Amino acid sequence: MTAEPLLRPTRIYVEPAAAELPRGRAVLARFPDAERVEVASHWQIPELHGDEANVRRWVRIKREALVLGVKKSLSARPNGRSAHFIAPSTANGCAMACAYCYVPRRKGYSNPITVFANIDQITGYLARHVRRQGTMTSPDQVDDAAWVYDIGENSDCAVDALVSDNVRDLVELFGSLPTAKASFATKHVNRDLLTWDPKGRTRVRFSLMPERTAKLLDIRTSPVADRLAALDDFVAAGYEVHVNLSPVVVHDGWLEDWRELLVSLGDATTPATRAQLAAEIIMLTHNRALHEVNLGWHPKAEELLWRPDLQEGKRSEGGGVNVRYRAGLKRRLLDELLDLVAEHAPYLRVRYAF
Structure with missing residues (x-):
C-alpha cells in the first residue's frame, strides 16, 4: 500500500x-495541474481559515491546499532562547498536523502552507540586519560566536523546501555571512537538503520525542527513527545539528520512554556528531481552543495533552488561554528528565530547558 x-x-x-514575482511564478510552475483561485489576502480565505466545519478535513486541507502570498511586514524580532532573532517568515503554516502545534492559531487550525513570493526583499532585509549587528563579542547560550536567526518560527523549513526554493536561498545567504547563522526546527527528513552547501552556517534542530508518543501526536511527520538516522548525514553535509527534546508530554511510563530514546540517540550517532550536539528541552504547553478543535478530529491525543490533574492555566501574550504543567510539578518533572540526560546522554549539552 502506497502512503499518501x-x-x-x-x-x-x-x-x-x-503571481507576478519570479518566485511566485516558479511555485505555480511546480504545480501546473493545480486550480488557481485569486484571493485579496493570504490572511482572509474563509474556506481554509476559521471554519469549524473544516475540523474533520484538517489533514486533507493540508495536503491539497497551498497559498501563495506576499510578506508585507519585515522585521527581525529579538528572541534570546533558541535564537538571537526571529527572522521574517518566508512561509507559514504546515503540511504536517502535530496535535499540540501552536503555529496555526492565528489563521485557523488547519492552516496549510502559505509561501511568500517576495524572497528577494526578505533576504535583502536579513543581510542588512546582520550587517548592523556587527561581530558578536560575548558567547551566550544561543551560540559562542555568531548571531543566530530562526528562519522557521511559523513553519517547518524542511517541508517548505518541497514547495519553493525560499529555504535554499536562506541557507545560501547565511553561508555567505560570517557573523551569523540560520536555524530551524524540523520533524521532516528532507534529504534534498543534503545536496546543498550550508558551509556550517545553518543549524538544523531535529525535534525528537519517544516513538510511542510521536505515533499519537506527531501526525504526518517523519518517524522518529528516520530523524535519528538523519543526524550523522546532516552533519556530514555541513550543517550544525542540534536536537529539540520537545514537547515533553507526561503520561504513565514517560520517563522510561525518554530513557529509551536517549539511548537510541547515542546509538544512532557517531562521536563527531555527538561532539557538536546540543539540545533544547521544552515541556508541553497546550491551548484550550486547540483542545476543543482536537476533540473534533483526534480525541485520543487529548488524553495525553489535556491533563487538568497536572496542569494550570496561563494567559498567553496574545490573550489565548494556555495550560502548562503546574509550576512546582513542572520543575520536578524537568529535573527528572535532566537527570536522565546526564545519565544516558552525558555528551548532550542542554542549551536551555523550560
Whole structure:
C-alpha cells in the first residue's frame, strides 16, 4: 500500500502580486495541474481559515491546499532562547498536523502552507540586519560566536523546501555571512537538503520525542527513527545539528520512554556528531481552543495533552488561554528528565530547558 504524499496541491490560492514575482511564478510552475483561485489576502480565505466545519478535513486541507502570498511586514524580532532573532517568515503554516502545534492559531487550525513570493526583499532585509549587528563579542547560550536567526518560527523549513526554493536561498545567504547563522526546527527528513552547501552556517534542530508518543501526536511527520538516522548525514553535509527534546508530554511510563530514546540517540550517532550536539528541552504547553478543535478530529491525543490533574492555566501574550504543567510539578518533572540526560546522554549539552 502506497502512503499518501505529504503534499499534493490541487488548489492554490494566489495573491495577484505574488503571481507576478519570479518566485511566485516558479511555485505555480511546480504545480501546473493545480486550480488557481485569486484571493485579496493570504490572511482572509474563509474556506481554509476559521471554519469549524473544516475540523474533520484538517489533514486533507493540508495536503491539497497551498497559498501563495506576499510578506508585507519585515522585521527581525529579538528572541534570546533558541535564537538571537526571529527572522521574517518566508512561509507559514504546515503540511504536517502535530496535535499540540501552536503555529496555526492565528489563521485557523488547519492552516496549510502559505509561501511568500517576495524572497528577494526578505533576504535583502536579513543581510542588512546582520550587517548592523556587527561581530558578536560575548558567547551566550544561543551560540559562542555568531548571531543566530530562526528562519522557521511559523513553519517547518524542511517541508517548505518541497514547495519553493525560499529555504535554499536562506541557507545560501547565511553561508555567505560570517557573523551569523540560520536555524530551524524540523520533524521532516528532507534529504534534498543534503545536496546543498550550508558551509556550517545553518543549524538544523531535529525535534525528537519517544516513538510511542510521536505515533499519537506527531501526525504526518517523519518517524522518529528516520530523524535519528538523519543526524550523522546532516552533519556530514555541513550543517550544525542540534536536537529539540520537545514537547515533553507526561503520561504513565514517560520517563522510561525518554530513557529509551536517549539511548537510541547515542546509538544512532557517531562521536563527531555527538561532539557538536546540543539540545533544547521544552515541556508541553497546550491551548484550550486547540483542545476543543482536537476533540473534533483526534480525541485520543487529548488524553495525553489535556491533563487538568497536572496542569494550570496561563494567559498567553496574545490573550489565548494556555495550560502548562503546574509550576512546582513542572520543575520536578524537568529535573527528572535532566537527570536522565546526564545519565544516558552525558555528551548532550542542554542549551536551555523550560
